[in-house]
């Protein structure tokens with residue numbers, strides 16, 4: 001028996017290694033029909049890994065298939081306008097991923113698709129675990145991944161009890177994950193450990209009795225699955241009120257404003273924020289120009305058009321939309337302001353709650369509560 005909190009020694013003499021048991025299980029129970037596995041090209045694996053960074057497989061599948069239908073090759077993605085990429089991404093959240101994907105596609109179109117870990121790491125939006133997953137899955141090279149699911153498996157199996165967000169813990173997890181990684185069948189092993197985390201070693205109530213590595217799993221042996229991996233206690237999510245203008249012309253077009261490249265919903269089109277956006281003049285995208293009408297008197301409660309609630313990563317947005325005064329001059333369209341007709345909304349990169357709000361316009365307004373990750 002290991003000391004609590006120390007990785008349990010692998011029982012090489014008695015059981016096959018961790019990786020051998022996991023690969024045996026994967027051959028029968030793993031996921032072999034994910035769309036990015038057929039064909040498993042570097043381009044498709046890369047796009048899927050970026051999508052999977054913050055989003056579950058079940059959600060990613062539909063987005064991935066639509067994205068591939070729209071941008072079947074690296075060249076087509078690199079040549080597309082950023083708006084088209086953001087539009088295809090809308091709803092997946094964490095929009096910086098789409099901006100980085102587009103920037104990386106342009107870099108690869110010019111210099112070629114990398115085939116080393118170091119070159120993948122040099123691309124925007126590709127961190128250590130993503131680069132490792134690409135090398136393993138697209139090139140079958142041994143590489144150690146450590147996404148959220150794998151952290152949970154390793155922390156439990158090795159009995160690592162320190163908070164999972166700490167840098168020292170992540171180093172320990174990497175050391176263990178590296179020791180578990182086999183020298184061959186890298187693509188299968190990488191998929192196998194992700195599948196184990198997603199389908200067996202669940203966050204709550206893991207299915208330990210059907211787990212191939214339960215025999216030497218510290219959390220299982222010591223009945224600590226509920227407490228591992230340990231997390232910092234998070235403070236309650238703060239509320240943040242945000243006010244928007246509802247500006248609609250007689251022909252039905254609605255005024256939308258492009259958000260600054262960084263920050264919440266970066267680069268997406270949104271109802272204009274009444275209190276304005278913090279604009280960074282260094283940003284590459286055209287940013288929201290001052291709307292003279294923002295100088296209008298603050299909206300009165302009688303101008304309320306509707307409300308929505310939306311959970312972002314670090315706060316709960318309490319959105320309230322106000323009808324612009326009928327006698328205010330209509331803002332003129334610019335690079336960062338557009339009057340969009342309803343049939344154009346579908347092809348415009350809109351944050352999910354704003355799309356829902358627009359879709360519901362003209363209908364009785366209701367509180368909406370949605371969760372995606374629109375930040376950064």
Ligand code: SF4
Nearest residue numbers: 201208211214217220
């Ligand atoms: S035995 Fe249970 S806790 Fe341990 S790795 Fe398997 S599913 Fe996770």
